[in-house]
Amino acid sequence: MWDYTDQVMDHFRHPRNVGVIDNPDGKATVGSLACGDALTFMFKLGEDGKIAEAKFQTFGCASAVASSSALTEMVIGKTLEEAEKITNREIAAYLGGLPDQKMHCSVMGKEALEAAIHNYRTGEESVVQVHEEIVCTCFGVSREEIERITRENNLHSVEEVTNFCKAGGGCGMCRDRIQEIVDEINHSAAAAAAPAPATKKMTVLQKIKLIEQTLEEQVRPVLRKDGGDVELIDVEGDVVRIAFRGMCAGCRSAAITRDNLIATALHEFVDPAITVVME
């Protein structure tokens, strides 16, 4: 069984504000039967502009029901501007926390709230933009959503993204793409946080030594498996001249090998400005 808190079990066993509102001011459904969880959320505003009534219907597991129920309690009495600021983490915290794999239930609550407010303001049914890139086709999760969840919750791995929004938890085809998105966000966050390290000035001799060392450690072991080898001919500024030996010489895939293997290694370990030229 899941390690649910007493608050989760209480909201699951005794869900608050179940049902529908006649003529709601805002209403939205997120999720679907196929996904395994779905939430219909609606609210009505009072004369003071605050949410007077909120109701929900949920198809899903115990934590999905509890998150929906918690959401309705949290928004009642708030203005839309205040309600909008509620994050999925606050929904989870209201319940005393959720298991990692169930964080997506709190995200579903946050999304339903956003969509219902959007529905009130624009009359539109859905906030999902058609031009958005859908990354996870199993659960219909867009790039924007993955980026936002990654930023807001400081996520680093595909597993964490799956826990928070289910993306990548179906067929798994999109897992590499999700990792790219997560890496991009983390890299740009790290770049913004720390100033770029000053480039080390190397002597020509140091540079040649480093290139030779990189070829020995990173490149030759791979080429030798196929009976090939590589020789460093010359270094002029950032231009590195290389010749292939053995089985590699004259091989049609040599150019591809050079680009992918040698350039990548030299860029990483010596200098990103290097251009590789084959003799």
Added chain:
Amino acid sequence: MQPLIYLDNNATTRPAPEVIEAMMPYFTESWGNPSSMHAFGGNVARPVAQARESVAAFLGAERPEEILFEGCATEADNHAIFGVTSAWGQPGTIITSRVEHPAVLGPCLRLKEQGHNVIEIGVNAEGLFDLEAYAAALEATPGPKLVSVMWANNETGVIFPIQRIAELGKAAGATVHTDAVQAAGKLPIDLRSVPVDLLTIAGHKMHAPKGIGVLYVRRGTRMKPFVLGGHQERGRRGGTENVPYIIGMAKACELASTALTDGSEKQIAQLRDKLEAGLLATCPDSRVNGCRTNRVPNTLNISFEYIEGESVLYHLSDRGICASSGSACAAGSLEPSHVIRAMGVPFTAVHGSIRFSLSRYTTEAEIDSTLRHVPEVVAEMRALSPFVKH
């Protein structure tokens, strides 16, 4: 406290009191090592040998040395699959089904990564094995072949035609393994007439405790040991014999043999059928998953449309009823059961599938009580569901 109604016997079973009683002396008095060269230990070798004979008799095995005691059924499945394929010394083909237990699918995935050819045979909407596709796969693949197909499915209880599967496999020169964990004790097993080479059973699915599995290896089957480092089980599975559990396993087999002949199993089927008919009558939009005429007697897999399995299980648990679900959330993954999906169950029903599995300890009063509670829970969950027209 409300009484416990245990209807999750395909997950694990209550250890029979007779089994525990038979085991106890081997914890408290006769705790020696059967390999020892002193009478205190050596005397334990005889009961272990007798236990091997009991298990052999239960399965209809020709000789007791064809019975290997292992740590669990997952180990036995791993041993069968890796043991046979590593004896090949070359890549070959493994033919299995799409609805196997992870204990078989996991090793098959590893073998695929290692360059073997793995073919998964599908099932139809009733969960029945596609014999035609299987025969075609046998014919189309040259080289060494291993067949590993379950006898009965853990989620739906659907029975596969293992006799025919084994005959076709043997005729094509394949080594044939079956995971019979969900068949043992529920159906008669007779290895004199079913020509499989390897068969797995688990103690804790048939009223022995967790921690003991059996791999039957027909004499002459070429395979390598899986757990190395001991002469036990004639060098095929190292490790000091788990004496109390081996004794318990043998006792469980004896009790199961009796239950198969004295009508207990028939009574289980009657109670299962009563539960099934009652739920279909009282819960609208419900459907049985899996062929109703070709199932083990204790299993009912039923989908309640528009509601989600985990929620149903938690509400049933609050009422003292233990069941199981193929729902994604209950399984701790995001994808619903591979078995239910392989059968093409409509997506409105996939997430609401509930498995009730009975045992010979299940009473009619328990079934009656379940029949009162389940419709309440289903109605309660549907009142919450956005997909039900209220």
